Amino acid sequence: MTSRLVDRASAKAAVSVGAVSAAIRLGTLFGPAVFGVTAAGVALPEVALALRAGPAVAWVLTVHALALGIGTAVFGRLADSWGVRAALAVGSFVLAAGTLACFAAPNLGLLIAGRLVLAAGSGAMTSCALALLAAADTAERPKLLATYGGIMAIFAAGATLAGGIATTWLSWRVTLVLPALSLLAVPFCVPLATRRGSRRPIDAIGAALLTLAVSSLVLLIQSQALSLPLGAVAAIGGVVALCALGLNRRVRRRPEGFVPLPVATDAGFWLAALIGTGVYGGLFAMMYAAPQILGKTYGWAVLSIGFALLPGAVLGAVSSRRASRLGTVTSRRLLAGVAAATAAAMAIAGTAGGGPYILVAATSLALASFAVTQVVITGEMSARLPIPRRGAGMGLLNLTFFVGGGIGSAVAGALAPWMGLPGSVAATACFPLIAAVVALTRVRPPRQ
Template sequence: MSAVRPAGTTPPSALGGTGRGRRPSDRIGPVSTALRLGGLFGPSVFGITSAAVALPQVAAALKADTAQVAWVLTAHALALGVGTAVLGRLADSRGPRTALAAAVLLLAGGALVCVVAPSLGVLVAGRLLLAAGSGGTAAVGAALLAGVTGPARPRVLAGYGTAVAVFASAATLLGGLVTAWLSWRVTLALPALSILAAPSCLSLATRPGSRRPIDVPGAAALTVAVATLLVLVQVRTLRLGAPVAVTLAAGFVLAAGAVAWRATRRPDGFVPRALVAEPACRSGAVTGVGVFGGLFAAMYTIPQILTGTHGWDVLAVGVALLPGAAAGALLSRRAGRLGPAGGRLVLAGTSLAAAIALAVTATEWGGPWPAVVAASLCLAAFAVTQVVITGEVSARLPAASRGAGMGLLNLAFFAGGGVASAVVATCAAGLGFSRATAVVALFPLAAAVLAVGTRNRGGR
């Protein structure tokens, strides 16, 4: 079995060529590496898809209405995106071990607050901590994945895509089972499962940090921009009123301008100018936003369709979505063997098929099965994205900025997913869940167009 060499380690040949001087991390095989990193990243998807199942119980237990309970998901989407960027940058500056330790502490503290929270406000605070830690484990996992080099890299990428597809497909089922058998509080704390994978990833986290200071003003500006955008698209759902909407819009414009200005004035700041200038990074980020947006929004609408319209229980919904993991595993392995250009074709085809299935679901033709197929294809596109986009972008990042680059990439992914869920939730309030899937279809459709349009660039 081929060995995987994390970024920053010394090649065995440089140590004498016999292999006796290799570190333990140099002897980890591609399958084991993929499972470890997949276990670190995978539970991050539980914060949205699993938690959505528990929202009715949260509202009843804490005596809150639908608009108030929406903050449970909004706060998580916000902190998840910011956590990936901030702790990804910390991984560059102080090393991945330090960032992983900070993420574990945030996860543990947030989970504890969620389990004992006496009110909705305290619960939202706990979810902020939990999501920041979850974003940190996702960023560290992505940065460690980016450090995998050599012949084993395609196998690691394919295994990683399979692992995260399994987590994504099982999220609704697990959320329903935990809510029914244990408590909604445990369901909201499920992202803390990443803690279990953290010790096994320490042997991969050997790269030292650059010790460069973190650009705090840049981080603050980006945080404000993401926060105001996520809340702005939910003004109607959260019943915040016109004055608040205008204030949020102004805050977003100012913060986004500050991010752009900071990137221009400080090329090595929180948002590195070289990263933004890289065409593959820009196209990969936007393509991933389409895929994640389709997945998050589909995981919000389709369980509601299957339970509310067709009378399925949560267990049946979860079981029906499991084939999406199998499809994702097969397609991601295939995409990993085809190279960047061929992989983008697989991603484009899967995303286009998902968009078509979502559009059919909106017509309410064919009973529940178009919805099941649509969700499964969204899960498959998600798995392929982990192989194609993550692999393509990470290959272009220098070792010293992999944490920041992968953190910002995941920030775009998760923020896009949160915005898509918020937009579709607003549409569903007026159109109903079935017709709102027509809006969901726009996200994977955009990803398909972008994947094809940038195929040749990715191949180069």
């Protein structure tokens, strides 16, 4: 009874500031996490030149994608156990420490270490924003998600522009720490975090197994870009398999552990994960390939590319707002339609006659798919997951999303030497296409 009263108080606190205001706060808390990969990619040539780093500079992006996904899952579980307010406090400290480390790093090794810490803190901001979104009052959630989706679209569409401005006018170091902008939103989000944690102990072994499994998987899919030897690739593959088996056994033995059994065995969760993986995979592939094609093939400057992608934010805001007002079935159809349009545009853009504006259109549609996915999947899973598991469930869900994004960019990078960048764009159109197909799959209500 007490927990119900606390949860109602939490919902009333969120509504008291207004749904639009709460959405802006939470979107600003999550949004800068997008800059960690897409904006930072713009600065890599400057990083390599300043630190005299060769191909190893790719680790600056790899460790960030890795730690961001893991941080999201770990802090999602901590938000359930300790409460969002405590998770925000710890995450803010980690994010600030990583930011300072990146500014002070004298060489590539220390810079990579700083980026790892930075991304873990950024993952905390992401998981806390999602936990607060999921805890919003059911009646206010559609309005909240509509504005939140628009804010996320603005951050995603403006990533290249933000990276270009920071690198050109300030420093590549500033570009690499743009996720720290989330710290500005923390004081405004703390009043929304009123629900107490469950105080359940954290399953450290489960967390370690998941961390090692995901770390190895990300290294495995990035092995070609990182030029890893065949023996190392085989060893990493073995670690992935062993950790997967160990994690499966751990979940069975600890049903309420780091990966809750009801979440791991929920078909609706895995369908949502597959949709997000496809959408993020397409978006990250486009954000990797499109700026390079527009710059190298068509001679566009970085700032011009950034401005050209801004209309994608408008498209994403309009689409996500529309999705928030629709029922589950209709919103899924909208998501499927936008994802299918993204796949078609990517396939056309990847052909020789696509042209720069088709490429911009494909990227804009990928941004719109991202925004709609945030609204539709977050809304569905918020209603599907019980309150004690929402932080963990949303954290694990977004872990799969970020891993999917890493796979998308890795596939595009691996195919580029063989097919060229345009060919890699056409090939990675399969990601949003898969998302479109899965989005039309009927979702059964969760078992009570």
